[in-house]
Amino acid sequence: MAKLIEHLIKLTDHRDRDLLELTLAKALIDLLPIDRVVIARVLSEEGSKRWLEVATMDARGGGKVVDPLRVEFQELSPIEELKDRFNCVRERQRVVVAWAGEEGPRITYIPLFLDSRNDDDGVIEIHSGTILTGEQLQAIGELHRVFLNMYNLLAYSDRDPLTGLLNRKSLDDTFYRAVLEELDEGQSTHLKLLEAAVTPGQERRHRVPPNYWLGTVTVDDFGKIGDQHGHLIAEEVLLLVARIMNNTFRTYDRIYRFGGEQFAVLMHCPDETLVLAAFERFRVNMEKFNFPQVGRVTACGGFTRISPDDSPSAALERAERAVDFAQNHGKNKVFSHIDLVRKGCFGDAPRVGAVDVF
Known part of the structure; x- marks a missing residue:
């Protein structure tokens, strides 16, 4: 007993x-x-x-x-x-x-x-x-x-009560659990993860494998949609954006809504090109979709590679900088934060991200 x-x-x-x-x-x-x-x-x-x-x-x-x-x-x-x-x-x-x-x-x-x-x-x-x-x-x-x-x-x-997507709170657990996969290869990795799973309160190691990526998505001009069409239509747009995301990204990618028009995706992928292609597919699917009573709605995306000793808030801040860059350069675009850094697009010091991380 x-x-x-x-x-x-x-x-x-x-x-x-x-x-x-x-x-x-x-x-x-x-x-x-x-x-x-x-x-x-x-x-x-x-x-x-x-x-x-x-x-x-x-x-x-x-x-x-x-x-x-x-x-x-x-x-x-x-x-x-x-x-x-x-x-x-x-x-x-x-x-x-x-x-x-x-x-x-x-x-x-x-x-x-x-x-x-x-x-x-x-x-x-x-x-x-x-x-x-x-x-x-x-x-x-x-x-x-x-x-x-x-x-x-x-x-x-x-879950987010409106869209059914994962919420901000659930990101931390998934983010840090992924960390454990880096500890060892093979069966020993699984046994250590098992030990962590059945031992509540075990300290987590904040190290993340190099092939995890975190991206954020913001619906362009969402405030105008609410102003012109009302709150209920704006909510319907968010529901359809969530559906497009579910239909575009893989079922084992983690899709989140953080509130308002902000969404996020956590994925495991071997290289930056494939991640960019996934976010581009979503952008194109958004652009092609006919939103009832609204018509054309677009979105900007930005993503970053999760680095060792990273935290969800730090990774989100980098992804949001890429989204801000897209919105300030014509909207309806997707950018990699790493690529923007390589090109010297960020000349100022990093700012605190717009995403609510609490």
Whole structure:
């Protein structure tokens, strides 16, 4: 009982939604006589859906966690390719596969999310030596319900109420969790991240891998839209901007709204050219879109590479300087802060950014 309470405390002690799957997998391995747990989520990109195994735990030791920001989507398994997982998600029912006789080892698939209205999809995949007993399934169900309650609570607190995008508060957790991926390569990295996930209050190291980028977006002349068309139409524009961002950037890029007409994107990408191309696609998609009752609406974007010992506020300040440069040079443009520095476009000392960082 003491061990169960310990894991329940860990499940409810997080402020970060993305660590809940890992904590759930750890609890199942510790509390039940099972061999392996895999928690897989469904990622979507341009109409294609694939499996991402976000957390894996083995009873004999070892584990793996995957940062969705760092995955190569095309290397993931298509959702239909793993038929038992697919059936579990499609029917939202438990699926049991006995692969070596009725009394032998089996895999039990449980839908990670039970509400068909939820856009999130995933499975809990449990490998066991024999069939799970009713008591064991009940224990799994109770832990699962705690997970879902915490997931929904954190989802509510992490989201902008108007657009449903992530809010400013949630950026810090994602920003600093990405830092841990730099500590080591291979399995040791995953185990250290696991330790951080299940040990509340562990000190974070503020070092960030070189391929993370943070960009901000500001809708051009948004004040005029509100003045000419009213508050409700201005809100509708923001909702459509959020939709365009969701349709343009990858599903595992993190998209934020900070309030007003200011948005942000956190992504993992190998080089500056690809990041610029992603923001340019968004800019063009904005320019081509016909906003009802408003017509043409454009936006400016700016982005920066996240550097070692960086902080969210420092990175945001650099990205905002690039946005300001775009707005002061014709609007409807995207600039890299690094490129502007290389070209000598900033001759003055950095100022405090316009983004509210508190």
